[in-house]
């Protein structure tokens with residue numbers, strides 16, 4: 001049985017302890033070999049992928065996004081829930097809040113963005129994140145009483161440095177709510193692979209200059225670990241509720257590209 005669902009774990013979400021009987025699979029793709037944990041969750045096969053590799057060793061601008069998504073596609077995955085630590089530009093989105101982002105702004109610079117270098121493919125990005133996955137996440141967050149937001153605009157920076165306060169002011173003028181370093185091109189490649197994709201953005205901190213506090217990676221990791229239990233409850237409730245066989249427009253994203 002192929003794993004129909006996958007979780008991509010970002011900063012602070014490293015273990016597939018969500019699942020029973022997880023085994024590591026080495027998946028070969030044209031972009032490299034990816035280690036994916038495949039396990040069982042309530043009679044379902046689910047895949048788990050560490051975005052930053054074992055021991056959080058790969059920085060955001062060096063993540064092999066194409067290999068990661070190609071590996072999940074090769075395993076037969078039809079829907080991905082991706083966790084992402086973010087800074088908040090929106091005072092209503094406080095640390096510990098979950099944001100089911102619906103739009104992105106792309107400020108990355110050096111990352112391969114497509115599987116199609118030899119063919120002209122212009123993908124529609126009207127709804128980059130799967131509306132059905134977002135709907136279920138929002139429903140489950142409400143049922144669990146978690147602080148959450150049903151939509152938001154994610155700005156992806158190149159990193160690995162944090163932003164300047166001037167950049168954050170600019171992004172705020174552009175309509176961004178949260179900032180992270182890994183959401184793009186992951187969401188774009190998932191769409192090219194015709195896999196439903198939703199990001200669970202977890203606010204770890206206020207972005208630079210929103211409060212006087214300085215930012216540090218260990219603090220982001222510690223904050224994310226603090227929100228881990230809520231995140232796990234949200235992910236398990238969502239995985240349980242999702243219909244793996246469901247047909248979705250995301251599965252036909254290339255039809256008009």
Ligand code: HPA
Pocket residue numbers: 085086087088157162163179180181204205206207208215220
């Ligand atoms: N900026 C960029 N990425 C992040 C942040 C931030 O403030 N917090 C967590 N990931």
